[in-house]
Amino acid sequence: MHFTPADTALVVTDPQNDFLSPEGVTWELVGASVQENNTVENLGRLLRAALDSGYGVFVSPHYYYPYDREWQFGGTLEQKMHEISMFERRGPLDLAGFEGSGADWLAEYKPVFEDERTVVCSPHKVYGPQNTDLALQLRKRGVDKVVLAGMSANLCVESHLRDLLERGFEVAVVSDATAAARHPELGDGMAAAVTNFRYLAGEVLSTDEAVRRL
Structure with missing residues (x-):
């Protein structure tokens, strides 16, 4: 894949405290993977490189x-997210209690995410972007290539990868700018994701390589 600011953008999923902070509600499950991959630093480097080089973020x-708690069914991790109050906000137009909460951005990323050039899409509710405006926002800017990173590797990142591919985008995944849960019964989400990244993505890159090429 050849990246240019005219047709390529960085897409980041779930760069939020509940995934990436030791105070987040999932840290017990994802913390080891986040630390092993150096995810927080790598994702920060990727964000800065993209913005500094004129790529869309x-x-x-x-x-x-609160009304999402009324859902009548869900998958294993989907139900778990509701049980542990993950990514909770009081409402779509209510920012009371948002600052520093599990749903808030990791603090070191805020200068990028609050830059007027950054596009914050409508939220996904399960794992993929099928019900959000992500594809619309990309297409309206002439983007057909995506560099993909964020959390969580085998859930939201992989779901975004699959959906974007089906919509005709070329996608490169940055494998050490993500991480995943490790569970004694469910297995190693990072290992599962990396296998599928290799089968599916246009390229699987390290942060060092992605930063150099951006």
């Missing part, structure tokens, strides 16, 4: 509002 966040 698109954020696909994950939020839950």
Whole structure:
């Protein structure tokens, strides 16, 4: 893949405290993987490189509002997210209690995400962007190539990868700018994701290589 600011953008999923901070509600499950991959630093380097080189930055966040608790069914991790109050906000137009919460951006990323050039898309609710405006925002800017990173590797990142591919985008995944849960019964999400990244993505890059090429 050949990247240019005219047709390529960085898409970041779920760069939020509940995934990336030791105070986040998932740290017990994802913390080891985040530390092993150096995810926080790598994702920060990737964000700065993209913005400094004129690439569009698109954020696909994950939020839950009180009415989302009324859902009648869900998958294993989907139900778990509701149980542990992950990504919770009081409402789509209510920022009370948002600052520093699990749903908020990791603090070191805020200068990038609050830059007027960054596009914060409507939130996804399960794992993929099928019900958000991500593809619309990319297409309206002439983007057909995506460098993909963020959390969590085998859930939201992989779901975004699959959906973007089906919509005709070329996608490169930055494998050490993500991380995943490791569970004694469910297995190693990072290992599963990396295998699928290799089968699916146009390229699988390290942060060092992605930063150099951006």
